[in-house]
Amino acid sequence: MRKVKLFTIDALPYRQPIPVYGYRFGSRKKTLAVMGAIRGDEVQQMYVAARLVRKFSELEKQGAFAPDLGVLVVPCAGQFSMNVSKRFWPLDNTDINRMFPGYSEGETTQRLADRIFRALQGYRWGVHLASFYLPGDFVPHVRIMDTGYQPNEEGLDFGLPYLMIRKPHPYDTTTLNYNWQVWETRTFSIYSRTTDYIDEESAEMAADSVLYFLAKKGMLPYKLPEGVRRFLSEKGLLGSELPEGSRTKTVKEENLVNIHNKAGGILIRYHHPADFVREGNLLAEIIDPYTTDVREKIRAPKDGTLFFAHHGQLIAGRSIVFRLIPKERVGK
Amino acid sequence: MIETVIKAPLPVGEALAIQKNRIAGRDAATRRLAIVTGTHGDELEGQYVAWQLARVLEEKKDALRGTVDIYPALNPLGISTIYRGLPGFDLDMNRIFPGSRNETMYEYIANGIIRDIKGADLCIDIHASNIFLREIPQVRINEKTAKQLVPLAKLLNMDFIWVHSAATVLESTLAYSLNMLDTKTLVVEMGVGMRITQSYGDQLITGILSVMAHLGMLAEPGPAVKQPVVSTDGSVSFLNAGASGFFMPQVKHGDYVKKGQLVGLIADSLDGGTKETLCSPVDGLVFTLREYPVVNEGSLIARILGGIGTNKKKTAVPETEQADEKKSASSVKGGSTAKRKAGLAAKRGGAKR
Ligand SMILES: [Zn+2]
Numbered sequence: 001m002r003k004v005k006l007f008t009i010d011a012l013p014y015r016q017p018i019p020v021y022g023y024r025f026g027s028r029k030k031t032l033a034v035m036g037a038i039r040g041d042e043v044q045q046m047y048v049a050a051r052l053v054r055k056f057s058e059l060e061k062q063g064a065f066a067p068d069l070g071v072l073v074v075p076c077a078g079q080f081s082m083n084v085s086k087r088f089w090p091l092d093n094t095d096i097n098r099m100f101p102g103y104s105e106g107e108t109t110q111r112l113a114d115r116i117f118r119a120l121q122g123y124r125w126g127v128h129l130a131s132f133y134l135p136g137d138f139v140p141h142v143r144i145m146d147t148g149y150q151p152n153e154e155g156l157d158f159g160l161p162y163l164m165i166r167k168p169h170p171y172d173t174t175t176l177n178y179n180w181q182v183w184e185t186r187t188f189s190i191y192s193r194t195t196d197y198i199d200e201e202s203a204e205m206a207a208d209s210v211l212y213f214l215a216k217k218g219m220l221p222y223k224l225p226e227g228v229r230r231f232l233s234e235k236g237l238l239g240s241e242l243p244e245g246s247r248t249k250t251v252k253e254e255n256l257v258n259i260h261n262k263a264g265g266i267l268i269r270y271h272h273p274a275d276f277v278r279e280g281n282l283l284a285e286i287i288d289p290y291t292t293d294v295r296e297k298i299r300a301p302k303d304g305t306l307f308f309a310h311h312g313q314l315i316a317g318r319s320i321v322f323r324l325i326p327k328e329r330v331g332k
Numbered sequence: 333m334i335e336t337v338i339k340a341p342l343p344v345g346e347a348l349a350i351q352k353n354r355i356a357g358r359d360a361a362t363r364r365l366a367i368v369t370g371t372h373g374d375e376l377e378g379q380y381v382a383w384q385l386a387r388v389l390e391e392k393k394d395a396l397r398g399t400v401d402i403y404p405a406l407n408p409l410g411i412s413t414i415y416r417g418l419p420g421f422d423l424d425m426n427r428i429f430p431g432s433r434n435e436t437m438y439e440y441i442a443n444g445i446i447r448d449i450k451g452a453d454l455c456i457d458i459h460a461s462n463i464f465l466r467e468i469p470q471v472r473i474n475e476k477t478a479k480q481l482v483p484l485a486k487l488l489n490m491d492f493i494w495v496h497s498a499a500t501v502l503e504s505t506l507a508y509s510l511n512m513l514d515t516k517t518l519v520v521e522m523g524v525g526m527r528i529t530q531s532y533g534d535q536l537i538t539g540i541l542s543v544m545a546h547l548g549m550l551a552e553p554g555p556a557v558k559q560p561v562v563s564t565d566g567s568v569s570f571l572n573a574g575a576s577g578f579f580m581p582q583v584k585h586g587d588y589v590k591k592g593q594l595v596g597l598i599a600d601s602l603d604g605g606t607k608e609t610l611c612s613p614v615d616g617l618v619f620t621l622r623e624y625p626v627v628n629e630g631s632l633i634a635r636i637l638g639g640i641g642t643n644k645k646k647t648a649v650p651e652t653e654q655a656d657e658k659k660s661a662s663s664v665k666g667g668s669t670a671k672r673k674a675g676l677a678a679k680r681g682g683a684k685r
Contacts, residue, residue, distance in 0.1 A: 011628040013576045014602070091628055092464065093416065098501075105572060108630035133422035134436065170503040171427045258434055264341035289344045316348070317341035318437040 001025055001057045006119040009080055011108050012091065018079045022072050022119060025056040029070035031219065033123040033185070034210060035176060036074055038097050038116070039088065040081025041196040044203060045129040048192060049075035051207040059211070059220060066219040072123070077116050097130075098171070100179040117179065126180045127210055130189040134320065136311045139273045140202045142209070143189040145177050150186045156248045157216040158188065158209040161274070162307070162325070166253040193273070251325050256307060259322040261286050263295040267315040275306045277324070284321055289314075303327040337403065338444025340437050348437070350445060352403045353382070355389045357396025363549050366449045367540065368403040369458040371425050371506060373410020373417070377460035377523040380533035381540075388537060395551040400544075401452070406445060406506075414526070416462065427501070429509040446509055453547055454484065455517040456540065457507050463525035464624040465632060466585050468617075469532050471560070472519045474498050477511050482562065485518055487546055489539030489557035492619055492637070495564055524623045561617070563637055569614050571634040573598055573627040575607040585621040595634050598627060614638035 002024045010017035036042070036049030053073050059065060076082070081090055088095045094109045102114025120126060132138070141162035142155045155163040172178050180187040190209060192202035214220040261267075265286040271277055277300040286296040298321050308323035315321065337350040367385060369378025382404035389400055405411050409419045418425050418438050431442030449455050461467045470492040471485040478495045485493050502508055510517040520536060523529040538555050545554025573579070577598040583589055589612040598608040610633055612618075620635035627633070 011576055011630065013578065013600075013626060013628075087422075091626065091631075092462075095422070105570075106630060107572070107632055108628040111630040135420075170500050171423060173500045260434075262341075264343045266343070314343035316343055316437045318440045320436055 001053075001060060006074065007115040009077075009112065011112070012080060015080065020074065020077050020079075020115075020119075022074045023053045023056070025060045025069075025071040025073075026065040027068055027070040029068050030072075030123040031068070031070045032125045032127065032210075032214065033072040033120045034074070034127045034129065035077075035116070035120060036129050037076040037078045037082065038176070039095065039131060040078045040083075040085065040090075041087045042076075042078060042129075042131050043082075043196055044192055044194045044198055045131060046076045046078075046082075047198050048129050048190075048203045048206045049073050051203060052210060055207060055211060064221050069214065069219040071214075072120075074116075074119065077112070097176055098174045100174055100176045101183070113176075117176070117183075120176075120180065121183055121185070123185050125213075126185040126187045127213075128176050128180070128187065128189045129206065130177070130191060131195040132191065134308075134310075135195075136320075137193050137273050137309050138191045139305070139307050140192050140205050140209075141190075141307075143177075143191060145172060145175075145181065145187070145189075147178065147181050149181045149184075152250075154186060155188055156250070157213045158190070158248070159212040159216075160190070160205070160209045160248060163248050163250045164253055165250065249325070251307070255326065257301060257304065257324045257326055258320050259283065259298060259301065259324060261296055261298055261315060261319055261321050262317050264315060264317045265289050265295050266292075266313055267310060267321065269309060271306055271309075271322075273306050273309050276327075277304065277306060279303050286315065298322070300324065337448045338441055340441060348409060348441065350403065350406060350408070350441060352401045352448070353386055355386065355393075355396070355400045355402070357393060357398060357400075357549070359397050360399045363398030363547060364452040365398070365400045365540075365544060365547065365549060366403065366452040366455040367400065367458070368406060368445075368449065368455060368506070370403075370405035370411055371407055371457070372459065372462070372525075373407050373413065373415045374463055374525040375416075375460035376411075376526060376528050377532060378458035379404060380528045380530055381458055381536055384533060385537050385540060388541070392550065392552075396549065397551055398453075398547075398549045400549070401449075403445070403449075416525075426506060427504045429504055429506045430513075442506075445506070446513070449510060450513050450515050452515050453549075454543065455507075455510055455515055456488075456520060456543075457517055458520045458522075458536070460523045460525055461521060461620075464622060465620050466524040466623045467521050468492055468586055468619045469520070469522040469535055470494055470619070472496060472521050474502060474508060474511075477508075481511075481516060481518060484516065484543060484546075486560060486562075487539060487543045487554075487557060488518065488520065488560075489535055489542060489555075490520065490522075490560050491558070493560045493562045494568070495562070561637065567616075567638045569612075569616065569636045569638055570632065571595060571610055571613065571636065573608065573610070573629060573631045573633055576628050577601070577607045578625045579622050579627045579631075579633060580625075581621060583618055583621070585618060587618050589616065589618055589636065591615050596622070610634075612636055 005019045006022045008017050008019045037046035089109045096109045099109045099113035102117045103110040104114045142158045142160050143164040144155045146165050177187050177189050192206040193199045263286045269284045271283045279302045281300045284298040304324040304326040307325050310321050333354045339349040382402050428442050430446045431439040469490045472494045473481045476498050507517040507519045522532045542554035542557045544550045581596040582594045593612050595610045600607045616636040616638040622633045
């Protein structure tokens with residue numbers, strides 16, 4: 001393991017300069033880069049990256065690296081926001097992950113995006129441990145921006161429960177994921193369950209999925225990670241007759257069913273991401289914040305697995321309470 | 333008449349409602365002008381225009397033909413909380429148009445706004461920079477729509493028309509979405525965040541009356557308007573801070589400066605030193621000047637409109653309203669990877685990278 005200073009953020013008056021470190025493993029080849037936290041509330045993302053640093057360090061010591069495997073892990077580039085409990089850049093509230101590919105002579109967050117992007121360029125594969133623009137809890141999954149620049153099936157090699165294919169919206173074109181792809185790195189975003197607090201189990205699963213990916217490529221000893229195995233078997237997704245990892249379900253984001261509420265109030269959730277639900281099942285209730293009277297019952301519109309759930313006790317009307325992966329009909 | 337455009341319930345005993353002031357003259361259904369503002373909660377210049385225009389039109393009611401809809405607050409929660417964005421939501425409101433009825437609450441609201449404005453003969457979307465930068469009164473036009481919009485923009489009595497380059501990310505603005513629906517929309521940018529500059533507001537109201545006369549919405553001659561400077565991206569120079577500290581301007585907003593002239597200093601208040609002296613790269617008009625003293629490395633200090641052919645062409649998207657995309661510009665789609673990268677690289681500063 002080699003700890004290298006990638007660049008220093010020295011952008012705010014009366015704040016001390018902050019070095020941004022990368023941890024390099026294996027050969028000098030640029031095989032895989034992993035980006036952890038970019039936003040200031042991405043504690044889980046930083047933690048997953050930190051777990052990876054530890055795992056890679058052990059694997060490297062054991063001699064498990066293939067000769068041409070070179071890895072970079074950047075646990076955090078969002079310290080200036082993290083240390084003051086802000087999600088975005090503290091002065092102007094801009095989001096570094098909406099500034100890629102960056103610009104070295106531009107505004108502050110463009111410059112930071114540029115420095116991050118320079119450090120991450122030239123890798124064969126890139127993994128961004130990302131958080132979503134809606135506050136909520138997810139089923140752990142790998143997400144690919146469907147740009148046509150890379151084969152989407154490669155996402156199956158992470159062995160995570162779901163591979164989500166997203167068609168880019170205009171606002172996606174300034175993210176790390178999108179631009180990394182344009183610069184010829186095959187890019188994956190990995191989402192674990194949480195953002196601003198640590199969920200050990202899904203953190204472990206996310207970190208293991210990166211090792212699993214490299215193992216599938218023949219660059220690490222091949223082994224289905226324990227966290228993934230446990231999750232799959234709990235969900236009944238692990239058919240013993242099938243090769244490991246082949247039960248990852250591919251889902252197109254546009255096929256997700258958004259489940260909305262009409263009323264505002266307190267949200268009481270009865271189901272959680274990864275739950276399989278039947279049409280008509282009671283998923284949640286919106287209760288009156290003054291009397292606890294039930295204002296609205298949220299029911300499953302069809303059979304399927306919950307993929308995303310609104311996070312937070314208060315909810316406005318017309319929000320997305322859940323997103324559901326509809327069960328495929330037999331014979332389809 | 334005050335009307336509710338679209339509404340959604342908030343969690344605890346309140347609704348988020350977008351309202352408009354509908355002022356109808358004779359033949360109300362024949363023509364419609366939409367004046368919108370308040371997308372960014374820290375921009376208040378449009379509040380004066382909304383207020384004063386309603387009074388002026390009330391006085392001119394006999395001459396009014398058609399309908400004027402004034403939408404003073406597209407983001408009421410932002411305005412009431414002194415917050416630029418949408419409270420509790422990551423994306424800038426001007427990145428979620430045309431919205432959707434099947435996504436989040438804010439996208440539902442955005443979609444309701446678009447449906448309501450759609451079909452107007454003209455929409456004027458008033459912005460006020462942000463709290464960091466002060467702008468002269470100007471119209472900003474995406475190069476894709478310049479041909480149809482520049483002639484209308486010239487009627488608005490603004491000082492400057494900035495035709496900026498296109499970027500995919502800008503396809504989710506209110507103006508772009510409406511223009512794609514064949515509802516002509518002009519973006520006005522003037523003044524500074526969290527303040528009201530009444531003289532700029534009066535200047536724009538003169539322009540609005542002039543454009544109304546042009547559209548046949550005033551049964552009287554329109555007022556005379558000034559001729560704006562029309563820019564291509566090629567003549568705009570940027571001055572960014574190279575160090576963090578406190579900006580001490582040495583010129584006034586709207587001044588003409590000479591190449592090499594001192595525009596301002598970055599002060600270090602801890603040791604009494606000067607971290608940087610910032611000089612103008614060209615002869616020209618300081619049409620944007622930093623207002624908020626705290627600067628980071630990279631903070632925009634000034635934009636200077638240089639004379640024709642005096643400096644190298646530089647493509648850019650204006651920072652204040654398009655703060656998160658300039659130069660990234662993934663408008664380059666298809667073609668080979670090398671071409672795409674070249675296109676992107678060119679937009680981010682070309683050979684320097
Ligand atoms: Zn604005």
